[in-house]
Amino acid sequence: MAGRFVPHIAGLFSALFALAAHGQTLDQQYDFYLSTLAHRCDNMGFARQGFDELVPGQAGPHLFAYCSGPPTVTGGGGNGSSSGGGAGVAESRGEGAEEDAALRRRRERLRAVNGNKPAAADASDFDLGSLGATSAFLSLDYEHERQKTTEYEAGRRSHDLNGTLGIDHRFGPRALAGLALKYDEQSGVIDSGGDFHAHGQAVWAYGSWMPRDGLFMDLAAGLGSRSLHTGRIVSREIFNVDRFGTVSSYFSPAPTLAISNTHEHDVNAELRTGYDFSFSSVSIGPRAAVTLKHTSLDPFIEAGDTPMTLAFDSQKTTSLRSLIGFQATRAFTAASMVFVPQLNADWVHEYRDDQRVITAHFAEDLRPNPSQLRFLNTAPDRDWLLLRGSLVTVFPHGVSAFTSFESTAAHSYINRYRASVGVRVEL
Numbered sequence: 001m002a003g004r005f006v007p008h009i010a011g012l013f014s015a016l017f018a019l020a021a022h023g024q025t026l027d028q029q030y031d032f033y034l035s036t037l038a039h040r041c042d043n044m045g046f047a048r049q050g051f052d053e054l055v056p057g058q059a060g061p062h063l064f065a066y067c068s069g070p071p072t073v074t075g076g077g078g079n080g081s082s083s084g085g086g087a088g089v090a091e092s093r094g095e096g097a098e099e100d101a102a103l104r105r106r107r108e109r110l111r112a113v114n115g116n117k118p119a120a121a122d123a124s125d126f127d128l129g130s131l132g133a134t135s136a137f138l139s140l141d142y143e144h145e146r147q148k149t150t151e152y153e154a155g156r157r158s159h160d161l162n163g164t165l166g167i168d169h170r171f172g173p174r175a176l177a178g179l180a181l182k183y184d185e186q187s188g189v190i191d192s193g194g195d196f197h198a199h200g201q202a203v204w205a206y207g208s209w210m211p212r213d214g215l216f217m218d219l220a221a222g223l224g225s226r227s228l229h230t231g232r233i234v235s236r237e238i239f240n241v242d243r244f245g246t247v248s249s250y251f252s253p254a255p256t257l258a259i260s261n262t263h264e265h266d267v268n269a270e271l272r273t274g275y276d277f278s279f280s281s282v283s284i285g286p287r288a289a290v291t292l293k294h295t296s297l298d299p300f301i302e303a304g305d306t307p308m309t310l311a312f313d314s315q316k317t318t319s320l321r322s323l324i325g326f327q328a329t330r331a332f333t334a335a336s337m338v339f340v341p342q343l344n345a346d347w348v349h350e351y352r353d354d355q356r357v358i359t360a361h362f363a364e365d366l367r368p369n370p371s372q373l374r375f376l377n378t379a380p381d382r383d384w385l386l387l388r389g390s391l392v393t394v395f396p397h398g399v400s401a402f403t404s405f406e407s408t409a410a411h412s413y414i415n416r417y418r419a420s421v422g423v424r425v426e427l
Contacts, residue, residue: 025152026358029373030081030308033362034066034236041067044362044371060364063307066253080239082255083308084154084190084232135398136167139422148413149191150378156196158188164422168206177207182224193233194257200226202266214285217273224266228297231259234308258309262300268293274327281331287346289323301363309363310373320352323386338394342404346386355379384411390420398426 024032033043039052046067047055053068141162149155161184168178186198202224210216235255240248272289295317302309325346332339356377361370390404406418 024375026083026373026375027081029375030083030234030236033371033373034081034307039067039070044365058365058367059362060366062253062305062309063362063364066307081234081236081308082192083234084192084194133170134167134427135170135424136427137165137422137424139164139420141418141420143416143418145188145417146415150413152376152378155191156188158186158196160184160186166204174210175208177205180204180206182222184226190232193255194231196228196230198226198228198264200224200264202268204268214276214278215273216275218271220268220270222266222268224268226264226266228262228264229260231257234258234304234306236308253306253308256304256306256308258302258304258306260300260302260312262312263298265296265298266293272323276327282329284328285326287323287325287327287344289346291319291321291323293319295319303363307362307364310360311363312358312360315356315358317356318352319350319380322349322351323347324349325386336396340392340394342388342390342392344386344388344390348384348386350380350382353380378413381412381414384414385409400424 034041035043037043039048041063044067046058048068049055051068052070054064056064058064059067141160141164143158143160143162145158145160147153147156147158162182163184164180164182166178166180168176170176180203182202182204184198184200187195188197189195202222204220204222206218206220208216208218233255234253234257235251236253237249238252240250242248269292270289271291272287274285274287276283276285297315299312299314301311323346325344327342327344329340329342332341357374358377360373362373365371385408386406387409388404388406390402392400392402394400401423402421404418404420406420408414408416
């Protein structure tokens with residue numbers, strides 16, 4: 001009689017262990033559900049038949065074969081999974097050609113101050129060509145990111161190349177509005193094994209208003225989507241300790257690639273403002289911004305020759321950030337060109353994005369109510385610095401170009417560098 005209650009007691013303890021496992025890493029969740037008690041995978045609560053095999057229909061072939069049969073007898077020790085951490089792709093950035101926008105604002109302001117007449121001193125430096133009402137621009141950005149390994153995610157390196165093509169129109173001397181199209185390609189490798197690729201597109205609408213000399217407000221909103229492909233190496237290393245204390249290990253399951261494809265959808269909004277104090281050819285002033293980004297990731301299922309493939313639930317994140325800093329510029333004239341070096345420094349603070357619980361189940365768990373894995377991603381850093389140096393060059397006949405280099409600083413686990421080049425033509 002007592003034996004009949006064993007499955008119920010085991011199920012109760014499995015439920016209690018599952019509650020205790022919430023908030024762990026993905027590797028800990030793997031070890032919890034695939035480990036050996038009386039049988040391998042007991043914490044998943046599968047029904048079993050003769051020779052400890054799973055009752056057919058509960059699991060796909062890889063999970064069925066792994067969880068069926070008697071337990072593996074070891075001499076003690078422990079085990080550890082390797083999964084590459086949670087699913088996801090490094091954050092994609094790109095605020096556009098801020099140096100170019102700053103130059104256009106200054107030209108508009110100088111033109112307004114001088115009543116659309118040739119200006120004296122440094123103002124004339126910015127009037128090398130006709131100031132058209134409509135402009136087109138193209139910018140190219142290259143970004144390198146290094147994310148260190150944390151308790152919850154494996155480290156990764158990524159490279160991102162994106163381009164932005166836009167057109168805007170000036171409404172009087174103090175306002176402009178425009179549209180921009182963006183395309184980006186990202187690729188990277190995971191420290192624990194595997195890689196990822198992403199490509200996406202976005203459309204942005206933006207505007208700028210200068211209510212008074214030296215003061216500006218920029219507003220932008222965008223919609224984007226990305227296709228994500230990830231291949232991560234998953235495995236479990238089993239450790240044995242013999243009676244002499246010698247440690248040996250083997251992999252079960254063996255290291256195997258788990259492949260997935262999904263889509264990400266982004267909604268973005270930005271508000272930026274600042275004031276420039278001008279001293280002849282030098283301008284310096286404070287900057288402030290608020291950025292909002294909502295991201296949703298579609299559910300997806302991994303494929304691979306391993307029982308460790310997962311079916312991930314949809315994920316949603318919302319980031320709300322403030323940026324407070326300053327910008328300093330100085331104009332230099334050489335022949336028929338003007339060179340404007342710029343320096344920006346911003347303190348970035350994250351208000352909304354928190355450490356998230358990601359949910360999934362084994363892709364080959366075919367039961368109506370499969371065992372659920374719950375694990376954390378890495379908590380976002382709340383504060384870091386963003387530094388940027390750039391150079392704008394103004395040519396005759398309404399043509400300007402810019403280059404810039406941007407870097408994060410004082411971030412706890414991310415190092416990011418971005419280089420940009422661009423050109424604007426006044427039509």
